[in-house]
Amino acid sequence: MKQPYYQLDFAAQLCKFVIKINDIKIMSLNVDGQTSTDIPINSAIFASGKQKVEVIGHPLDGTKKIHPEAYIRYKVVEQDVGSGDFIFITAFEKHQTPPVQEVQPVIGHVSMFEAEVPYVLGNWNSLQQLDKLKTDITPVLKNTYNKIIQKAKGGDYKPLIAAIKTVETRNAKTMYLGEKDLEARLKSILDDIVNGF
Template sequence: MIYQPYYTISFSVSACNFEILVNDIPVVTMETKGQISANIPINYAIYKSGKQFVTANIKPLAGTENLHPDASLKFNVRLYDVANNDFKRINDFEEVKLPQVEENQKVLFLTQETEFIAEIPYSLINWNNGENLKDVDDIKEKVIQAYNNLANLLKEEKYAEFAEKISVREKNMATSMYLTNSESKARINSLIDDAKNGFDVMPLPKSIFKFYGYGKLVTLKKLNGEPAFYLYNKETKEELMIDQMLYMPKGKTELEII
């Protein structure tokens, strides 16, 4: 019998800037002044069976120093079986809720950790086998160069080379999400089609370096937490954000997208 376990995080959040990480991989980062709820896939952050670690962080809204009294976040991991294009709910893991801030409390930051056991039938190209990037002296220069190289491939319409650059990331995504070859190719083709039809690569904005994956991954983020690498369509005023994680395989000296 085919079994395709599909793990998600269901969350409800309000009045804060928040981030949820699985195995120190960010699976959702955003700010909301109101309240939102969603259920997002997390398989791509699970690279082996066994114990998985989840961390949730909430911070004040932009322009404020302390958490709002209405700030809240609760979440739980869910397991589905998606074999045969079905979406069968198998299990709900225990719900986690961050403590509520009192009206007069001055709280800068709240965090909560939990864990769950996952069993997966696939293996991914593992970032955990990479170098510790915090030990790389010129890591910031290497990150900027990697971003510029990727941007230039789109600007120069070298789409085949662009697809090759992101191939490891796409292979991991296709494997963990049980995508067919055609579905995987469609993901890449959709991005390339956007680049061909009005979406231009934008210069890197003022950004911050963020290390993830216990120091094995690095990325650039805008000050609001959004990916620093993005495309913009001047006619439709739409942005297309492309979140790129970089790692350095053992024994190599250049960063690669994963």
């Protein structure tokens, strides 16, 4: 069975960059120099279809203007991991932010690519932008987090593990992991917590 695995191959220079896939922030880093790497992005792909990639470069921490030599360059690469190996399928178009202009506050670029994945994460179509909600959810979120934290401080990790399991179950689906792999990941996280990490 084909298991498409999408990675973002990117490089950035002299900016504090943010990478978003489908409006979900997957990475942010202040780069006073240059960096390049590949990062997996399946965790932000909730179903087959068009996917949005957005990169934004802000001024470096401690500065007010974007560096004149700042840039972000990226492309999406698709591989198949169904056999246990990474088999190259395709590389989508390469993109780069335009050259910095004198009065430009940030740099950025938005593109789309077509992904085909054998899963659908159920909540994708029901998500709402928080700034469009009519009620403030901050108190509810803080209360929920505080309950989880207080129980964990008292040695009861069940609510924390339940919350982590929700995220790890989604991650397991997008990374094609089996139930044993999911349980091993959860056990490793719980062991780290119990050991003070």
